[in-house]
Amino acid sequence: MADIQPQSAPDPGAPPGGNGWREEYWKKNLRLMVVLLSIWFVVSFVCGILLIEQLNTIVVAGFPLGLWFAQQGSIYTFIILILVYTLRMDRLDDEYGVAERDDEGRRL
Amino acid sequence: MSQIQGWTLLFVGLSFAVYLYIAWRSRVKETKGFYVAGQGIPAVANGAAVAADWMSAASFISMAGLIAFLGSDGSVYLMGWTGGYVLLALLLAPYLRKWGKFTVPEFVGDRYSEYVRLIAAVAAIIVSFTYVVGQMRGGGIVFSRFLNLSIEGGVAVAAVVIFLYAVLGGMKGITWTQVAQYTVMIVAYLIPAWTIAQKMTGFPVPQVTFGQILGELDALSEKFGLSAYTEAFAARPQLDVFLVTMSLMIGTAGLPHVIIRFYTTKSVRGARFSAFWALVFIGLLYTTAPAVGAFTKLNLMSSVDGVAVASLPAWVGNWAATGLVTVSDTASTISTLSNDPESGADLIVNNDILVLATPEIAGLPAPIVGLVAAGGLAAAMSTAAGLLLVISSSVSHDLYFRVVKKKASESQRLLVGRIAMGLAVVVAIYGGINPPAYVAQVVAFAFGLAASTFFPILVLGIFWKRANAVGAASGMIAGLVFTASYMIWTLDVFFTQAHEFVWGISPEGIGAIGALVNVLVTVVVSKLTSPPSEHVQEMVEEIRYPARRVTAPVPDAE
Numbered sequence: 001m002a003d004i005q006p007q008s009a010p011d012p013g014a015p016p017g018g019n020g021w022r023e024e025y026w027k028k029n030l031r032l033m034v035v036l037l038s039i040w041f042v043v044s045f046v047c048g049i050l051l052i053e054q055l056n057t058i059v060v061a062g063f064p065l066g067l068w069f070a071q072q073g074s075i076y077t078f079i080i081l082i083l084v085y086t087l088r089m090d091r092l093d094d095e096y097g098v099a100e101r102d103d104e105g106r107r108l
Numbered sequence: 109m110s111q112i113q114g115w116t117l118l119f120v121g122l123s124f125a126v127y128l129y130i131a132w133r134s135r136v137k138e139t140k141g142f143y144v145a146g147q148g149i150p151a152v153a154n155g156a157a158v159a160a161d162w163m164s165a166a167s168f169i170s171m172a173g174l175i176a177f178l179g180s181d182g183s184v185y186l187m188g189w190t191g192g193y194v195l196l197a198l199l200l201a202p203y204l205r206k207w208g209k210f211t212v213p214e215f216v217g218d219r220y221s222e223y224v225r226l227i228a229a230v231a232a233i234i235v236s237f238t239y240v241v242g243q244m245r246g247g248g249i250v251f252s253r254f255l256n257l258s259i260e261g262g263v264a265v266a267a268v269v270i271f272l273y274a275v276l277g278g279m280k281g282i283t284w285t286q287v288a289q290y291t292v293m294i295v296a297y298l299i300p301a302w303t304i305a306q307k308m309t310g311f312p313v314p315q316v317t318f319g320q321i322l323g324e325l326d327a328l329s330e331k332f333g334l335s336a337y338t339e340a341f342a343a344r345p346q347l348d349v350f351l352v353t354m355s356l357m358i359g360t361a362g363l364p365h366v367i368i369r370f371y372t373t374k375s376v377r378g379a380r381f382s383a384f385w386a387l388v389f390i391g392l393l394y395t396t397a398p399a400v401g402a403f404t405k406l407n408l409m410s411s412v413d414g415v416a417v418a419s420l421p422a423w424v425g426n427w428a429a430t431g432l433v434t435v436s437d438t439a440s441t442i443s444t445l446s447n448d449p450e451s452g453a454d455l456i457v458n459n460d461i462l463v464l465a466t467p468e469i470a471g472l473p474a475p476i477v478g479l480v481a482a483g484g485l486a487a488a489m490s491t492a493a494g495l496l497l498v499i500s501s502s503v504s505h506d507l508y509f510r511v512v513k514k515k516a517s518e519s520q521r522l523l524v525g526r527i528a529m530g531l532a533v534v535v536a537i538y539g540g541i542n543p544p545a546y547v548a549q550v551v552a553f554a555f556g557l558a559a560s561t562f563f564p565i566l567v568l569g570i571f572w573k574r575a576n577a578v579g580a581a582s583g584m585i586a587g588l589v590f591t592a593s594y595m596i597w598t599l600d601v602f603f604t605q606a607h608e609f610v611w612g613i614s615p616e617g618i619g620a621i622g623a624l625v626n627v628l629v630t631v632v633v634s635k636l637t638s639p640p641s642e643h644v645q646e647m648v649e650e651i652r653y654p655a656r657r658v659t660a661p662v663p664d665a666e
Contacts, residue, residue, distance in 0.1 A: 026652055033198050040194045044187045049350050052180070052340045062319030064338050070183035071175075071398040072315060075190045075391050082197045082387055086380040089202075093377070093654055100375040100655040108375035 025096045032088055036081045044074040113256070115478030123292050123482045124269055127489075130288055131272070131281040139210070139521050147208070149283055149372045155385020157283045158369045160290035160490040162189075162360075162386070163393060164239070165246025166551060168293060168487035173462030176401035177447040179335065181343040183398075184352040184616075190387060190394055191353070192360025195563075197383035200361060201370040203570045205379035206651045208371060211498075212364040212562065213506040219569045219644065221577035222510065227584055229506035231561045232364040236495040236502075237535070238554040239365075243492040244540025249460060250484045252430055263540040266489060271533045274493045275526050282493050283372060289486035294392060296483025300467045300476050301396045304403045307470065314399030321406055328409045332445040333453065337402065344614065351617030358623050359555030362563030365494040368501075376654035404466045411469065412442040412455055423468040424455075432458040492536070496529050503528035556595060556615070560587035560622025568630055573648045575630060576640045583630030591622030 047055060052066030060068065093099040100108040149157070167189070175182030207215055213232055217225030244263050251262025274282060305314035308321065326336040335342035341349060360366065369386075370379045411421050417435055420442070427433040435442075439454035446453035464484060467476045504524040509516055516524070561584045568575040568583075595615040597607050613621075639645070 021657070022649070022653070029652075036198060037194070040191065044191050044353065045350065048183060048187055049346065049353065056338065056340065060319075061316070062322050064322075066340065067180050067183070067322075067338050068319075070180065071186055072395055074187050075395050078190050078194050079384070079387050079391050081194055082380075082384045085198055086377075086384050089380060090377065096653075097658045098653045098655050100377060101658075107377065 021096055025092065025098070028092055029089070032085065032092075036085055039077065040081055043069065043077045048074050111474040112477045115475045116481045117478075119475075119478040119482035120485060123288075123486060126288050127285045128269070128272065130285045131274075134281045134284050139518055139525075147372060148374055149378075151373060151378045151381035152385050153287050154283070154369065154373050154378070154382040156290040156389055157286035157372075158366065158382060158386035159389035159393075160286035160293060160486070161282075161369055161494040162366055162491070163290075163293065163390060163487055164491035165243050165484065165488035167393065167397075168297065169246050169249070169463055169484050170460050171463075172397045172401040172404065172466075173447075173459035174401075175398050176405040176462055177334075177459060178343045179329075179337040180340045181349055182401070184344075184349055184356065186394055186398060188353045188356025189360055190390060192357040193383055193387040193390070195357060195361040196366070196370075197380060197387075199567050199570070200367065201379045201383050202376045202654070203651045204367060204566070205370050205373060206376050206654060207647070210368075210371070211501045211505055212367050212566075213502060216565065216569070216580070217506070217510075218647065220565070220575075220580045220640075224565075224577050224581045224584070225506060225510070227581060228562070229502045231557060231584070231588065232502045232506075233499055235363065235554045235557050236365060236498045237532070237539070238550045238557075239363075240492050240495040240499070240532070240536045241539035242551050243488045243495070244536050246460075247485060247488040247492070248540055249430070249432075250464065250481055250488070260541050263537055266485065266492075267533050267537045267540070270489050270492050270496065271530065274496050275529055282490075282497060285493070286490045289490040290389060292486040293483045293490075294389070296479045296486070297393050297396060297400075297463075300470070300472055300480060301400050301403075303472055303476070304407075304466070304470050305399065308403055308406075314403065315395045318399035318402045321402060325402055325406045328406065328413070331413075332409055332443070334445065337405070345612040348609075348612050348614050348617050351613055351620045355559050355617050355619035355623075356555060358563045359559035359619055362558040362561070362566070363554075364502075364558070364562065365491075365498045367562075367566075368498060369494070400463065400466060404462050404469060407469050408457065408462075409445060412445070414441055414443065416441050421469075423465055426468065427461055427465055430461075432461045496532050496536075499532040500525045500529040503532075553592075553595060556591045556619035556622060557588065559619030560591040560626055564623050564626040565630060568627065570648065570651065572631075572634075573645045574634055574639055576634045576637055578637045579630040579632075579634030582633045583626040583628075586629040587622045587626030590625045591618050594618045594622075 047066065048070035052070060055066035055069065056064035058065040063072075090099070102108055171185055174185060204212075204215055207218070209215065209218075211229075211232070213225045213228035216228040244267060245259075247266030248259040248263035251257045251265060252259045257265070301314045302312040305317050306312040309317035311317050322338055326338055329335065329337050340346075344352070370382060373379045373382050412424070415421075417439055420435070424433055424435065428435065434449070434456040436452070436454045436456075442454045444451075444453040445455045445457065447457055447459050449456055464480060467473075467480055504521060508524050508528075509521065513520075564587065565575070565580040565583055569580070594610075594613075595618060598609055598615045599606055609615075
């Protein structure tokens with residue numbers, strides 16, 4: 001498991017090994033967030049607004065590409081970003097044993 | 109009674125009967141059920157409920173029309189209103205669900221302090237009120253066109269139905285009726301869209317095929333004296349497009365009636381999945397809307413292009429009766445078109461009718477027209493109900509019992525909640541009949557307010573332990589004062605004089621800067637004052653992890 005550095009004042013409710021895992025879990029969560037939010041920014045603000053005129057010179061299936069990003073592509077990307085976040089966090093929760101489960105150990 | 113009215117009555121009557129039946133089946137007797145539906149809603153159902161809650165009369169009735177006239181720059185609504193869900197899913201929903209209580213101001217109260225909670229409660233009430241007025245108005249427009257009622261009568265009928273099921277069922281009833289309303293809404297939106305795509309391009313998926321007509325649309329738009337549909341920044345400067353998109357995203361993530369929907373799931377994981385399902389359901393309508401806008405505008409223009417005023421198609425006459433379509437007295441044939449009553453064009457079409465009139469303009473059969481009316485009402489009512497719930501819980505839960513009566517029984521709390529909801533309905537009816545400004549302006553206010561008050565202090569509250577009460581209070585007030593001042597400066601609401609925009613920044617876009625002001629003030633003031641207590645920092649630490657850690661073998665430490 002991921003317990004690395006025991007800290008001086010362990011949380012009384014936590015398993016032995018201190019709070020090192022907490023920092024690690026939180027850091028991984030933040031890193032995932034930063035990556036996903038960067039994609040969020042690039043697809044909507046960069047492709048759909050800042051570079052829309054340049055991208056509009058490329059036309060695919062009748063759509064100027066910049067307009068397509070602004071009115072279609074960005075929305076599809078947002079949906080995928082949330083799905084990736086949800087699935088990765090499921091894995092992270094399991095890895096660190098913080099997933100919510102009912103009495104029989106099933107996911108809530 | 110015309111055929112269209114007959115079908116409208118049938119669909120509206122049927123759908124209302126379903127909503128009321130569901131509300132009756134899931135009526136509640138305790139506050140947890142009333143405010144957060146007993147925290148037992150499955151993620152997919154909650155996603156559909158969020159979608160119905162979120163997609164209002166503005167999304168269903170106005171958005172495609174707005175995009176049709178704004179063209180490329182109409183994308184601010186599409187990206188802004190969907191991109192906010194990414195922020196919500198990653199930055200707020202799971203953490204607020206973990207902490208899990210009844211209202212947004214309640215989190216603010218626990219995280220910061222009681223007086224910050226009061227500021228938040230008042231802001232939540234103002235945001236929700238400005239929003240609910242627009243919904244009442246939307247319902248009124250639908251009734252007045254399809255059931256031949258006055259707009260006043262339409263607003264009153266919609267309000268009575270909303271009140272009945274919101275009061276009976278609270279959050280639990282609202283959630284399940286919203287699932288039904290989402291279904292009605294999306295079916296009503298997609299059927300005409302598929303039909304039109306099939307008719308015009310031979311393939312029934314509008315998202316894919318509307319590219320084919322963009323060239324024709326550009327040419328015809330220019331012929332009617334409008335800018336080309338695909339031209340970027342024809343309606344707004346680039347800086348403003350950027351800021352409006354940002355404001356709508358941050359505003360979406362900060363709207364209390366959307367946030368509290370994530371309190372109703374079973375678990376933190378459920379909140380994350382709800383956000384995913386919500387955006388899937390919303391995306392279905394939001395990717396269709398620009399296609400509907402493009403198809404309908406092309407249809408509309410080609411059906412009146414060079415036509416003599418005496419022989420215009422029937423839909424023009426039908427909608428002229430509501431005052432939302434006007435033909436110039438001096439024109440003999442139609443050669444210019446606009447959505448702006450001041451423009452002096454031959455044909456003036458209000459944005460708000462495009463979706464409702466789409467089936468008529470495209471010559472679709474009467475049952476589809478009736479279905480669209482039922483969908484428009486579902487959109488207006490589901491959002492209004494969610495907003496009324498926020499108003500009710502903020503008044504009873506965050507104001508009345510915090511300030512007036514701290515020890516109240518369960519049944520007293522429910523009663524005050526229901527009375528607050530009743531009063532809110534009365535005020536909303538009045539606002540719907542006498543809107544204080546254009547609906548779009550009122551909505552801009554709600555978003556700017558939500559963006560510049562809630563979102564920054566919620567995110568800082570979760571991600572920055574050092575944020576304290578003084579910081580949050582000054583941040584919220586600074587964001588609010590800055591944003592409201594600019595809006596009042598540039599809009600003619602509240603009997604003020606409208607001034608020029610600074611650097612072309614519209615009042616819809618100012619919320620993004622207001623949010624930045626809020627962040628800066630919160631950070632600086634928090635740094636200058638003492639850190640929050642150990643207890644609060646421990647609480648912030650706790651909401652970062654969905655559950656207590658379990659390792660094998662499980663130590664029995666509890």
